[in-house]
Amino acid sequence: MLEVSGRTFPVEVRYRPVVDPDDPDADPDRDQAQAICDAVLELGAEGDGDVLVFLPGERDIREAEKALLDLGGRDRRLAGTEIVPMYARLSSAEQHRVFEPHSRRRVVLTTNVAETSLTVPGIRYVVDVGTARISRYSRARGVQRLPIERISKASANQRAGRCGRVADGICIRLYAEDDYESRPDFTEPEVLRTNLAAVILQMTALGLGDIGAFPFVEPPDRRAVRDGVRCCTSLGRSTPTRPTRRGG
Structure with missing residues (x-):
């Protein structure tokens, strides 16, 4: 585990690859949604506080939401947990749910809009899948595309800093530490x-x-x-x- 400095409080970073090649007992069929569920359960054992999960797009958010809701129906550790998706196609009222007062623990599923564009209140934990949709122009096709790509170190650190605002935080990255170290320092302008x-x-x-x-x-x-x-x-x-x- 690595200690990094958060915006206000220290943030502990844990690396939990979806499939760990160094773990002989790792399930080769484990997918991203299952990894998110495991990370949320791990963070639930750490104490109270809301969780912010960074995903690349709407489809991934819907898959993670379904997996967490299914898990909540089977595992009492998620009993009472509110799952709140946030992406562009939701109505304004649905998007503003993340800013409403709440008494239950909350897991917010969002894209990189919550990385810099807005601050979700009350976040103590972050789960980062390490990817985002990044706008790129294809000269060959003459169109602007939104491929899913690995984020830079700067973006990963920005995401981790989202959970260091109200108390000591924990960020779980669903990729390996050497994967993080191999990434570019900054996102291309x-x-x-x-x-x-x-x-x-x-x-x-x-x-x-x-x-x-x-x-x-x-x-x-x-x-x-x-x-x-x-x-x-x-x-x-x-x-x-x-x-x-x-x-x-």
Whole structure:
């Protein structure tokens, strides 16, 4: 177990891979939903406090919700536990359930929106599956995609810090420590993984001039700029643009 510093209180990080290759007794058929159930039960033995579970998308949230509800019907350790999903397609009222006062223990199932965009109150424990849907532009297909990818160390640490706000916290990562160590330090900036057409149009509207001469902290690849210009041209928009300094 590793001790890291939380935002206010210390956070203990535990690594519990879905299938541990170093454990000869590990169930090879164990899936993510089962791993989440085991993690929630482990945290339940640590004391009171709500649990925040990070998942990549709605489908994973629904599968985890069903698994936890099924487990609650069989295991008295989850008796009285409230399972609260939170994702974009829910109504505003359903999404705001996480902010309502409650007396029972709560397990909140959410995406990376709870990583930085909002703070769920009362969280003492975190379960992190280690993945997220990350927006990427496919030059080959000309579309913006949302593939599920491993998160960076910075994102993993941000998630862990969500449980160090009200008391000493515990974060269970459903992947191995060497997996964490092999991840990039930071998430690639969005300007390097998006269709730049909207960026170019906004820069043109603001009179910022040539995107190729703009002092980006991380200059985009000039091929991405060309794709963005081509898209703008197809929409009948002209842009003051020449190649950037990055990439070929």
